[in-house]
Amino acid sequence: MTKRSYIVLTLILCSLPVLAQLNPQSKKVTERYFPDADSIEEITPALQKKRGFTNYDELINFITQLQVKHPKLISISYIGESQKGKKIPLVRLTNPDKTDKTRVWMQGGLHGNEPASTEGVLYLLYQLLSNPKYTYLLDTIDLAVVPMANIDGYEKQSRYAANGLDLNRDQTKIMAPETVALKQAFSNFNPEVGVDFHEYNAYRRDFAKMGRFGITTLYDIMFLYTGNLNVPENMRRFTNTVFVNNARKALDTNGLRYHDYMTTGDYMGDTEFNLGSIHARSSATSYALTNAVSTLIEVRGVNLGRTSFKRRIATTFIIGLSYLETAYHNQNEIKEEIAQAEKTQPKITVTSVRKEYKDTIQVIDLDTYETMALDVTIHDALQSSPKLVRSMPLAYIISADQEALIEKLHLLGITTETLSEPKELTVEVYQITAYDNKGELYEKMNRQTVETQLETKTMTFPAGTYFITTNQKNTPLLCEVLEPEAPNSFVNFGVLKTDLNNELPIYRLSK
Numbered sequence: 001m002t003k004r005s006y007i008v009l010t011l012i013l014c015s016l017p018v019l020a021q022l023n024p025q026s027k028k029v030t031e032r033y034f035p036d037a038d039s040i041e042e043i044t045p046a047l048q049k050k051r052g053f054t055n056y057d058e059l060i061n062f063i064t065q066l067q068v069k070h071p072k073l074i075s076i077s078y079i080g081e082s083q084k085g086k087k088i089p090l091v092r093l094t095n096p097d098k099t100d101k102t103r104v105w106m107q108g109g110l111h112g113n114e115p116a117s118t119e120g121v122l123y124l125l126y127q128l129l130s131n132p133k134y135t136y137l138l139d140t141i142d143l144a145v146v147p148m149a150n151i152d153g154y155e156k157q158s159r160y161a162a163n164g165l166d167l168n169r170d171q172t173k174i175m176a177p178e179t180v181a182l183k184q185a186f187s188n189f190n191p192e193v194g195v196d197f198h199e200y201n202a203y204r205r206d207f208a209k210m211g212r213f214g215i216t217t218l219y220d221i222m223f224l225y226t227g228n229l230n231v232p233e234n235m236r237r238f239t240n241t242v243f244v245n246n247a248r249k250a251l252d253t254n255g256l257r258y259h260d261y262m263t264t265g266d267y268m269g270d271t272e273f274n275l276g277s278i279h280a281r282s283s284a285t286s287y288a289l290t291n292a293v294s295t296l297i298e299v300r301g302v303n304l305g306r307t308s309f310k311r312r313i314a315t316t317f318i319i320g321l322s323y324l325e326t327a328y329h330n331q332n333e334i335k336e337e338i339a340q341a342e343k344t345q346p347k348i349t350v351t352s353v354r355k356e357y358k359d360t361i362q363v364i365d366l367d368t369y370e371t372m373a374l375d376v377t378i379h380d381a382l383q384s385s386p387k388l389v390r391s392m393p394l395a396y397i398i399s400a401d402q403e404a405l406i407e408k409l410h411l412l413g414i415t416t417e418t419l420s421e422p423k424e425l426t427v428e429v430y431q432i433t434a435y436d437n438k439g440e441l442y443e444k445m446n447r448q449t450v451e452t453q454l455e456t457k458t459m460t461f462p463a464g465t466y467f468i469t470t471n472q473k474n475t476p477l478l479c480e481v482l483e484p485e486a487p488n489s490f491v492n493f494g495v496l497k498t499d500l501n502n503e504l505p506i507y508r509l510s511k
């Protein structure tokens, strides 16, 4: 062998594992369970080329062309910049001749390696503007769409933002510039319905150990809607029984398979399944905590390249369209449910536990290529019960020197006031009675687990102290970030550093 062919061979061999990792799916699985859709027109940028996905210039060109053709119905603004300086577009669609709208927020590409999300959202924009079957939706809907939320990640087909952060773990600590832009735009728009489009990995490492030669998932799509108990019960029910249910029917009609969101987790060495989520660090729960109807959509697609790409785009489009149709036909109900949610002032569930039970799920056996029932243990966030509960204070009070926290609260759509003169108040003080700082970084943050005891004290707060009433729309989100033991709070993420026996600069005003 010549030296040159040796080098070539070495390069090929070295890249094989990478190639295998890029698309783990056999043709048999694709042909039998996920044949591509032929209903999708090749009108979006990635579908107009043989390989690769929509890049930033193609995205801007595509939405600009839509604006040229439909100047009355569409407007484009820029909500901020990616870390590499690319302006993040927000596309607004509505019929300006009509009033009384339902505000619907949609986003794709928050994880940069989930391309059917961006492509599906672009396809939806095109159809809403160009297809006379759908334009009526814009009469009662004000639609705001961020088609490519994580531009730097998307251009590299990487899950993460340029600084390595996962933007869907950043919704309470708000450390990435993209999150700042998205949170500000979301809060300004104040949606009544929010949908975040993603794709999921059907070949998780844990799946390789199941069955004889591993398994893969059967579902085209999984719905993630929150099990967080601080989201008023009526909103959780309304989301599931109206919006998700209509989307399930639309999927049935189109022969697509679905399940509630699940993922695997390690439970003392055993692989078990988590169903749903309660975590405010991710969009589905974060948006729901603003009393919006909120769902995260996971289409089966990560690492599959362009396999079944039209099917994945069709799935995204069908869900997007279904949510808009449901918003159109339930305009009054949405407003009534949100009004009812805002009137509820429940107790605060600071921590909760998931219901645990045995169940079976349908999977594809990679030995026989048949479907099979897999026995699993489920930790069900959709059936959570409260563990640590506190009363709702009238207000939270935060020391004047905590500007960084206040800035984050504003991004989360929470209004704050300041004391104009010193004031004596009887408040509850958090004393840290147990503290654990595991010393390992999560999303570049040094997380802290604490226990606290509330002590009642009368204190004089100087002028400039922040006063945050709980009589406001985003109160559930406020409690989730301020109660120190909550799993995604400012204290938990180390945004507000503390230590054993410390007193927090956050106080509760109860009377």
Ligand SMILES: [Zn+2]
Residues within 6 Å of the ligand: 110, 111, 114, 168, 198, 199
């Ligand atoms: Zn994702």
